[in-house]
Amino acid sequence: MTTELKWRARAVIDGKAREWFPAQVPGNVQKDYGEAMGFGDHSYGMNAEKFRVTEDYAWDYEAEIPTEALRVSEGQKLFFITKGIDYKFEILVDDREIVAQEGMFTPVEIDLTGILGRGEDADGRPHFLQVHIEPHPKRTGAADDRTQADQCAKPPVCYGWDWHPRLLVSGIWNDTYLETRGTGYIRDCEPFWELTEDNSTARVWFAVDCVKDVEITLYDAQGQKIAAWKQQPGTEQVIEIKDPHLWWCNEQGEPYLYQWSAKSSDCEKSGTLGIQSSRLEMTEGSWLSQETFPKSRCDAPAQLVLNGRKVFAKGSNWVNPEIFTGTIRAEDYEPYVRLAKKAHMNIFRCWGGSGINKEAFYDTCDRLGIMLWVEFPLACNNYVGTPEYLKVLEQEARSIIRQLRRHPSVVLWCGGNELYNNWSLMTDQSLALRLLNRLTYEMDIRRPFIATSPLVGMGHGGYTFDDPNDGRDCYQVFQSAYQTAYTEFGVPGFADPEEIRKVIPPEDTFPIEKNPVWILHHGFEAWGENRWICPETLEKYAQKPMESLEETAKTAQWLQCEGYKGIFQEARRQAPHCAMAINWCYCEPWICPANNSLLSYGGKPKAAYYAVMDSLRPRLASARIPKFSWQPGEEFTAEVWLLNDSGKPVEADIRIRLVIGDETYDLGEWHAASDGANTKGPTVKCVLPRSDARRMTLQLAADKGFLDSSYTVCLYKE
């Protein structure tokens, strides 16, 4: 039996406690404080800046322990449970410190009856639970940015990123409650599984944390009993399942979940079990080494193999869908995951800057068949392996692995984001990454571990339509690249104007100027001078100045759609040497007027979401157009492909047409046949006519309409 608590909180500024205000738990204390202080919607105008003053505050939470909760029967105990407090904190009972901890991913349990007795309180005074939260960790001497978080295990994103404002959050962020437990309480019942190489047999066992005998029952997905057995404390029984139903990712099969229950004399728990195996292999062609000496190593493996089957990883980088991450409710994840599934995605890379989500996220991905690449909370910093840091990292990593390894959706562990790059300065020798390699080996040897992304052979970027270094457009960039996996890439696009108007005050919406509001909202100076709006790119391809917010948004959305089509489809054309296409990024934590995300804040699809959905269809006609901009009189070419990662054959007649203004030019027909993999077709050509049109559309129209594709590229006015 669980009991919710009613919390209040207060700021402690320079050692002085201020007024109490109501606190939402789970939540973030800064949000509650902002509401109490009338900061207004943090996403509007310059409001986010108001939170800067709170960065070095400490915070107190307090809740009264209901007297009736303490009145437990003989043999029962009342526990205080918290699944996570962000970040460095002490828990007190009646002002007496019981637990002090650094780290937001390690749960705490406190036996309150052990401290307060069973509610037989002589003086009848009320009892209080208190949580004291220390100011945000900031490494001494670090600049006012994410580097402040390079000696802690707090996800660095809230220290400011190019798409996330600096808005530091903390507080009781995860489920926190009182629980009455009898002597037979089942603290945990963790399913483990092993699958034979040929998938013919699964060995399943449960590690039960309970001092009494437990009756475990295993059911199939329909609730039919498969096996039941009694397990004594400290023992394990291995069940063999012949020809098990496997957990498959989206479009590769059903994300099959067995069910189980565990019952002791006075407790019952239940859960699911997905049986899978995952590994990373070398992609085809990446065992090649240079012909001449001296020779270096070959690329790192990047081919995901699920249940023995090579799966091209199609997906997106998951980031926090809220700035106030503590306020996310279990049910909030599902619409996001459903949209990924609908877009034919099969994977989220859970980027290290964002940290670990609430349990419901992993449950949802288990249920809907989205694979998860899970990163530990390290990103773009040099996490020097001091003994103090390694101690916290080990505690947090052990908690994370213990929590997540039971989820079949988790297919890959990763140390963190871009750590072997020169903006982070970590290396193969960094003790933090050697530690994570060790812990995943010890605690979850079944799953692959990579130290970071990118590894050798893999690529991150670009993030703009034109490469800022050499001006090539993203068609050209990716057609000349040859990576084993594209695990971050993106093209900025605008949110819909109605979204933008929610956060940019009317006087600033248009013309768009490099002023504090647009800068705070990542329109300018987010990364370099003019990103993410990139006005010069918009005018270059529109071939005219932007005359309204609507026109600006539409132009950016056009480029984002065509850019994402070009990159996702090119990555797929490079299969099987390339095995992953995972764009930056999927969602966003507040309304970003311009961003690489596919969903606007709140999970609202942008136009680009549909372009990506289009490009990730298991089977589609696809054109490799060598560049995005064309001139009348020039010879236009396009290589026609039939992309197919369904494993199923398809045959079709594909007609290739170029539409320029009102004219349609027939470029030929291809009878395409795929036996289940990609097939390369003819290269079509035509000399481009003079036209007033500024865009032209290449259409691939198949007799099987589900294969149709089209591309609208730029035609320069003479």
Added chain:
Amino acid sequence: MTTELKWRARAVIDGKAREWFPAQVPGNVQKDYGEAMGFGDHSYGMNAEKFRVTEDYAWDYEAEIPTEALRVSEGQKLFFITKGIDYKFEILVDDREIVAQEGMFTPVEIDLTGILGRGEDADGRPHFLQVHIEPHPKRTGAADDRTQADQCAKPPVCYGWDWHPRLLVSGIWNDTYLETRGTGYIRDCEPFWELTEDNSTARVWFAVDCVKDVEITLYDAQGQKIAAWKQQPGTEQVIEIKDPHLWWCNEQGEPYLYQWSAKSSDCEKSGTLGIQSSRLEMTEGSWLSQETFPKSRCDAPAQLVLNGRKVFAKGSNWVNPEIFTGTIRAEDYEPYVRLAKKAHMNIFRCWGGSGINKEAFYDTCDRLGIMLWVEFPLACNNYVGTPEYLKVLEQEARSIIRQLRRHPSVVLWCGGNELYNNWSLMTDQSLALRLLNRLTYEMDIRRPFIATSPLVGMGHGGYTFDDPNDGRDCYQVFQSAYQTAYTEFGVPGFADPEEIRKVIPPEDTFPIEKNPVWILHHGFEAWGENRWICPETLEKYAQKPMESLEETAKTAQWLQCEGYKGIFQEARRQAPHCAMAINWCYCEPWICPANNSLLSYGGKPKAAYYAVMDSLRPRLASARIPKFSWQPGEEFTAEVWLLNDSGKPVEADIRIRLVIGDETYDLGEWHAASDGANTKGPTVKCVLPRSDARRMTLQLAADKGFLDSSYTVCLYKE
């Protein structure tokens, strides 16, 4: 007190035990068997082939336990100790199995008095120790080569390599004896140390394995007492040494060794302690990443930092100096290590194919200041992480780390040789390498660990004067390379004819023909068709056919000398981006007529040894000559450098001369000044005259003669 045993051995063929023969312990049973069977010198003619029949034999060893050894006093015990038996074996006492083990690097101790009593044997019959050795491990289905060893922790080299005949050895290979131990016996006393970042303070402690109190005394190198303390079982005392003498490698300082003794009531042990710190950092310029997107990772760190000082690693790849590795005596190592020191080397890479040496090797390197890069016994195979293999590897790796981490000469752990290359097929995901990362992290976190060599940025090869793939000579190859570390490279040269005549029968010495004797001795088909003799290369640069063994050897030696000069000096010129020049290989296990080694069998320097010594002087004048072959009429160029890794300044006038036949051409003078690092000087030029000479020599003559260098390159006859 220790007692040696007198052993005999016998082959067990198809389950049938054969005749006993005397066995040398430590040694290899195949050598004893060959002597008993009259196989003759294994290195002569085709004799090595005779050992092929023994590959699948099992072996018995037997020794009588001297009755007097068993007569120990009350409180004493008699132990059987073996430091290593190669490879899978059982130890029996009076035909009763006591221990069964797989793995040659894990010592075994057996309490004989616990089994046999204290020598009060009623029936007076003698007692016997027996060792049964199983046939060599050969993975089922593997080809008849090193891949047979890919599921065991036996070093694979004896399964056959391009410079090592297939000659499989096993047996009681390491120190093995009886020892009488009192109750206060000190099983181990292991020194540990930690050095502050600024080298100002060392913390030193000793882990003592003894059930009684132990008095530990620490002395300086001169034997002056520094500290003494009593340590109780299970406790440790940390001693702080202010401004400690550090252990330095050759030419960077003194390899300072403190001394210690540990005394209990009835036992005394002593040893040395070298205080150092080592790490791997990024070399200068290797944090660069590509300008355009997508971006992959930066190179792996390759700069050795000893005691906080960056040290350019100059050295060679150590391989077994004997085929019968068990016969190596402690004193055999010193001449080899002294020669390395004399050649200005500071490091050996102890290549994974060869396995772990006897303890005396590490002691000698500690004493003489040669750093060691130590590889676990994995090389050029795919060691698949089956539970069985991982179990043996873990046992063996733990023993190796425990034995070697006390040696200050050990500066780097490495998983093994060329494992991330396409001839090995291991990857970042290979469990064996993840395990070794974990064990070195757990047991020796102070030292760096790399999974294999080469890592990204590092290079292996070439191994011939001309690259077999594109024909460029080694000057051209290395001047166009840009690696962070050259950790294998070589040029073949001949042994002296008198050495060759020891192993090649007179009728085969000349002309050299591709016949079984020359093939067995790696003259042909060792690696490709004509290696290591490379007759086409010899004739190309000599510009004439070879007319005698002497001429062949001299020509090959000339190319080996000039090739090694060119590569070693080029690697040094590429510092600080390049931080290692470690050639393949230092020594050889039998007389190889043609090989890349610097020392012939037995530690006899080849001419190339002196060329390398010349090239590794801390300070020298050096010329970058863009190619090895020149034509009359062509413009010869050379870039002049002053190489200096001494850290000390030097200034000199260097005169550059080209000697062609009897003529000397003055190419100018350079006043060179180095403040302690490399300095690049002028490029000299001259149009080459007509001449009958087939070689010409560039001389760099300095007023400080210790800087002089010269290069004899090829001048083609018109």
